[in-house]
Amino acid sequence: MNIRNGLVGILALALALLGGCGTMDKRADGDAAVEDRGAAAGAQAGIDGAEARGLGADGDLRGLALDDPSSPLATRTIYFEFDSSEVAAADREVVAAHARYLAANPQQQVVLEGHADERGSREYNIGLGDRRAQSVRRMLEFQGVAPDQIRTVSYGEEKPAVEGHDEQAWSRNRRVEIVYMDQ
Amino acid sequence: MKRIIPVFLLLVFWSGLQPARAELTIEITSGTEGALPIAVVPFAWNGPGTPPEDVAEIVAADLARSGQFAPLPRADMLSRPARPEDIRYRDWRAVGVDNLVIGRIVPREGGGYTVEFRLFDVFRGRQLTGYSFPTSGERLRETAHRVADIVYETLTGERGAFRTWIAYVTVTGSGDERRYSLQVADSDGYNPRTVLRSRQPLMSPSWSPDARRLAYVSFEQETAEVYVQELATGQRRKVASYQGINGAPSWSPDGRQLALTLSQDGNAEIYILSLDSGRLRRLTRHPAIDTEPAWAPDGRSLVFTSDRGGSPQLYRLAVDGGRPERLTFEGGYNASADFAPDGERLALLHRDGRGNYRVAVQDLERGMLTLVSEGRLDESPSFAPNGRMILYATEAGGRGVLAAASVDGRVGQRLRLQEGEVREPAWSPFLE
Numbered sequence: 001m002n003i004r005n006g007l008v009g010i011l012a013l014a015l016a017l018l019g020g021c022g023t024m025d026k027r028a029d030g031d032a033a034v035e036d037r038g039a040a041a042g043a044q045a046g047i048d049g050a051e052a053r054g055l056g057a058d059g060d061l062r063g064l065a066l067d068d069p070s071s072p073l074a075t076r077t078i079y080f081e082f083d084s085s086e087v088a089a090a091d092r093e094v095v096a097a098h099a100r101y102l103a104a105n106p107q108q109q110v111v112l113e114g115h116a117d118e119r120g121s122r123e124y125n126i127g128l129g130d131r132r133a134q135s136v137r138r139m140l141e142f143q144g145v146a147p148d149q150i151r152t153v154s155y156g157e158e159k160p161a162v163e164g165h166d167e168q169a170w171s172r173n174r175r176v177e178i179v180y181m182d183q
Numbered sequence: 184m185k186r187i188i189p190v191f192l193l194l195v196f197w198s199g200l201q202p203a204r205a206e207l208t209i210e211i212t213s214g215t216e217g218a219l220p221i222a223v224v225p226f227a228w229n230g231p232g233t234p235p236e237d238v239a240e241i242v243a244a245d246l247a248r249s250g251q252f253a254p255l256p257r258a259d260m261l262s263r264p265a266r267p268e269d270i271r272y273r274d275w276r277a278v279g280v281d282n283l284v285i286g287r288i289v290p291r292e293g294g295g296y297t298v299e300f301r302l303f304d305v306f307r308g309r310q311l312t313g314y315s316f317p318t319s320g321e322r323l324r325e326t327a328h329r330v331a332d333i334v335y336e337t338l339t340g341e342r343g344a345f346r347t348w349i350a351y352v353t354v355t356g357s358g359d360e361r362r363y364s365l366q367v368a369d370s371d372g373y374n375p376r377t378v379l380r381s382r383q384p385l386m387s388p389s390w391s392p393d394a395r396r397l398a399y400v401s402f403e404q405e406t407a408e409v410y411v412q413e414l415a416t417g418q419r420r421k422v423a424s425y426q427g428i429n430g431a432p433s434w435s436p437d438g439r440q441l442a443l444t445l446s447q448d449g450n451a452e453i454y455i456l457s458l459d460s461g462r463l464r465r466l467t468r469h470p471a472i473d474t475e476p477a478w479a480p481d482g483r484s485l486v487f488t489s490d491r492g493g494s495p496q497l498y499r500l501a502v503d504g505g506r507p508e509r510l511t512f513e514g515g516y517n518a519s520a521d522f523a524p525d526g527e528r529l530a531l532l533h534r535d536g537r538g539n540y541r542v543a544v545q546d547l548e549r550g551m552l553t554l555v556s557e558g559r560l561d562e563s564p565s566f567a568p569n570g571r572m573i574l575y576a577t578e579a580g581g582r583g584v585l586a587a588a589s590v591d592g593r594v595g596q597r598l599r600l601q602e603g604e605v606r607e608p609a610w611s612p613f614l615e
Contacts (some may be wrong), residue, residue, distance in 0.1 A: 013567065083494075084326050120540055121518035121562060122446065122607065123387060123431040124488050124495055126407070127451040127472035130428050134449060153406050154428060158384035163357060165560065 010179030027114060053154060054126040065179065072097035075154055080174040085131040095136060095180045098178055112136050114154040117170035122156055129154030198450065218253035219338065220280045221246060225257065227265035227287035227574040234288050236322045237318055238298060241327035242284060244371065245345040249571065250594025253365055255280050267301060267310065276307045284334055286391050295319045302334050311555065312337045324373060345370055347421060348611040350397055352387040355603035365399055367414065378412060386607065389432045398432035410441055411458070422456060429570050431475045435482055440478035442485055455502070466500060475519055480526040485614045486510065488518040497531060511545065513552050519563060523570045530564035542575045543577045544590055555588045565610045573606040
């Protein structure tokens with residue numbers, strides 16, 4: 001427990017040192033992905049890499065990390081703006097953490113479930129959910145996840161997370177759920 | 184002015200079958216101004232006990248739902264003739280009806296019934312038409328719809344669409360207990376039959392032109408797949424199960440091809456699938472969402488939804504290919520096209536300036552858009568096969584119900600499920 005909390009602490013410190021959101025944005029883009037895959041040099045890549053390697057090396061530890069509520073891997077839902085499939089800056093680190101984990105565990109399969117809010121056409125909303133899932137897929141693949149580790153499915157507005165007919169419900173329903181498949 | 188008239192809320196009994204409760208109830212929600220006054224006299228019953236169905240009530244309710252007729256309440260009828268010689272025309276002129284329907288139901292030896300009816304012009308004092316139909320107990324309601332179709336066609340000159348079916352999806356429960364069901368019912372919501380039940384979403388039912396098969400989307404394998412199911416036998420065939428989206432099936436007018444949406448190449452595109460050979464032909468190539476193809480009645484073009492212009496709008500594309508032509512320009516959201524049977528108008532889903540999603544009709548030649556529905560979250564418009572009414576999904580009291588409106592927006596009605604939601608209506612073609 002202490003060791004993991006410590007790791008999270010170091011990660012948080014490293015992120016803080018990197019200087020906030022603007023830098024995080026960049027990290028989540030292409031350059032950072034290459035760094036992560038290299039995972040050899042530099043303090044930041046070292047921390048991320050150590051985390052990923054540690055998780056991959058030990059079955060129990062890996063299970064714990066996926067289930068650890070304080071790990072970024074515990075966040076399995078990415079939310080979207082209306083009619084948008086762009087992953088918000090604040091969520092890119094979450095996607096990046098899943099990418100590192102999946103890249104380090106190539107036998108692990110994941111399903112990206114795309115969803116939309118209830119407004120408008122059901123089939124167009126299937127298209128929107130698909131576009132959101134594809135957007136997350138591209139980020140994962142760009143950061144080293146093999147295409148055959150990822151399956152996408154769009155449920156459109158058919159499986160709302162929250163029932164309701166207002167923006168509060170809608171904002172919770174425009175989402176991609178990252179579902180890890182049982183091994 | 185809005186008034187709510189509960190038209191009927193009856194228990195339906197099928198002879199020889201278990202009592203079946205009507206799952207959809209209908210209420211007329213607006214307007215009968217300008218409707219033709221007509222009297223449908225209760226049909227005489229020449230058998231023991233009470234008649235198995237109130238055929239006249241079914242006929243009157245059909246005519247009322249069309250918005251084009253105002254049936255006389257039974258309490259206002261001065262007499263109840265069953266035979267032509269019993270009609271006193273002055274009784275009917277006195278209560279202001281233009282037309283009169285009388286009839287009787289006669290049990291047949293060996294089972295079944297004969298339904299006879301006659302339609303009269305009250306002012307000229309003469310019969311306009313009359314038929315006699317042999318029928319079975321199970322088909323008595325269908326026969327009543329047939330009577331309504333003949334009355335409608337005789338008086339309006341247009342084919343009636345009462346003896347038709349509607350397909351729709353119902354949803355009950357929530358969360359992990361959510362259950363989806365694809366149903367087919369008579370056009371008045373009676374006689375619902377289950378086509379398919381699933382724990383996973385069912386979507387986008389589409390009628391084959393002969394009304395014998397439904398294409399639909401099922402997520403039963405936790406991925407979208409398109410099936411074609413024969414209604415009479417329940418036999419079905421998986422016709423599309425590619426990586427990604429398999430959705431929005433729409434039959435070609437000859438019933439041999441399906442237009443659908445696939446994203447097997449990473450993006451939603453329109454394809455045409457030959458049902459005989461299984462051959463696929465891709466029609467669109469654009470990074471936008473291209474979906475919801477609707478086949479024009481002449482079979483030569485498709486209308487589809489695309490956000491290639493920055494917002495979802497309708498485009499028309501020749502089946503042979505070529506450049507899509509944009510059809511809608513009013514507002515930032517136009518989707519879910521359904522062709523009127525004459526091919527000259529589209530029903531569509533339109534977002535108005537206040538963010539309400541409403542059903543509208545667009546005249547293809549003049550480009551004019553007319554709003555038909557009044558809801559906040561309406562969707563899935565579907566034309567009646569005679570082009571006079573549009574069935575769509577709306578929200579009432581926080582849950583999904585079906586509604587129907589005349590194409591001019593003058594008359595409206597709601598079809599409500601006792602519990603749960605009902606959505607994605609598709610009105611069948613004429614039944615042959």
